[in-house]
Amino acid sequence: NAGVTQTPKFQVLKTGQSMTLQCAQDMNHEYMSWYRQDPGMGLRLIHYSVGAGITDQGEVPNGYNVSRSTTEDFPLRLLSAAPSQTSVYFCASRTMNTGELFFGEGSRLTVL
Amino acid sequence: GIQVEQSPPDLILQEGANSTLRCNFSDSVNNLQWFHQNPWGQLINLFYIPSGTKQNGRLSATTVATERYSLLYISSSQTTDSGVYFCAVERWGGYQKVTFGTGTKLQVIP
Numbered sequence: 240n241a242g243v244t245q246t247p248k249f250q251v252l253k254t255g256q257s258m259t260l261q262c263a264q265d266m267n268h269e270y271m272s273w274y275r276q277d278p279g280m281g282l283r284l285i286h287y288s289v290g291a292g293i294t295d296q297g298e299v300p301n302g303y304n305v306s307r308s309t310t311e312d313f314p315l316r317l318l319s320a321a322p323s324q325t326s327v328y329f330c331a332s333r334t335m336n337t338g339e340l341f342f343g344e345g346s347r348l349t350v351l
Numbered sequence: 352g353i354q355v356e357q358s359p360p361d362l363i364l365q366e367g368a369n370s371t372l373r374c375n376f377s378d379s380v381n382n383l384q385w386f387h388q389n390p391w392g393q394l395i396n397l398f399y400i401p402s403g404t405k406q407n408g409r410l411s412a413t414t415v416a417t418e419r420y421s422l423l424y425i426s427s428s429q430t431t432d433s434g435v436y437f438c439a440v441e442r443w444g445g446y447q448k449v450t451f452g453t454g455t456k457l458q459v460i461p
Contacts, residue, residue, distance in 0.1 A: 240407075247442060254456035272449070272450075281437060298352070329394065338382030338441055340449060345392050346352040 241265050245330050245343035252320045252350045260315040260346050262330035269335045271313040275299065275326040276345075279305060288313055289335065320350045354363045357438055357452035364428050364459050372423040372455045374438030381416050382441035382449070385423050389434045397423070397436075428459045 246261045264271065272287035274297075284297030288307040302324060304316040313332075317324060330343040354377040364370055374383075385397040398405050398412040401423065405412055409428075414421040427434055435454040 274451075279453075281453045282439075284448055284450070298450075327392065330449065337399070338384065339400065340384060340398065340439070341396065342386075342394040345394075 243330055243332055243341055243343035245328075245346050248344065249347050250349070252317075253350065254321060254350060256320050257316070257318050258273065258320065258335045258348075259317075260328055260348070262313045262315070262343060263311050264313075264330075264332040264341075266334075266341070267310060267333065268332035268341075269310070271307065271330065271341075272297070272340075273303070273305065273313070273333045274316045274331065275324075276329060277326050285315065285328075317348075320348075322350045324348065325350045326336060353410065353440055353442055354449050355438060355440055355452035356449050357436075357455050359455060360377050360408065360453070362455060362457045364457065366428060366430060366459055366461050368428050368459075369424070369426045370457070371427060372457075373423070373425070374421040374440075374452055376419050376421075376438075376440045378442060379416065379440050380440040381420070383416075383421055383423070383440045384439045385412055386437045386439065387432075387434050388437065388454070394437075394453075425457075430461060433457055433459050 243264045273285040274282040278310045286305040288294045328346045356375045387395045402416045409426045411424045438452045441449045
């Protein structure tokens, strides 16, 4: 049972480069979300989705794009990376009927 | 949005000691969870507890939704309990945004 899978686990980018963080879940969860965690802070919501074709902004959406073409996948795109986007990124999912969130193992991104 | 405050921000315990972590939130919520982030960065579900009391081994949690707080109890602490404990809340009704507190960093020393 894989749960929530994030790739890559580590990535180094140069300012201005683009990349996509992948997130996949095999639990048939309707709700998926992306968070970033910065040192000494809790997790802050970037974007979330309540089903295929439906996405919405969280607390810190600027600089990030998302799409949800399937129930299983919720990729996070950085179109032009900035040093301020250096962070650890977590993907999470849950059903809409219960509130229990399940997290992936995180992706550590460094932007030089 | 909902404000979530956790206390204390830092806690150092001797192995075997007990502790209570607190989570206060500014509005009524439908969903509350406690997580443990271990030293390797993994987020582990401890409790899904929008109301009432639950126990799991040495850990237990109580949420008093009407008074807008939740407590996490750790008894007979072990070094493996070290890490950061987060409380996360969500208010339904058109809003699907889970808000995290800034966490309590716990260090258990032998």
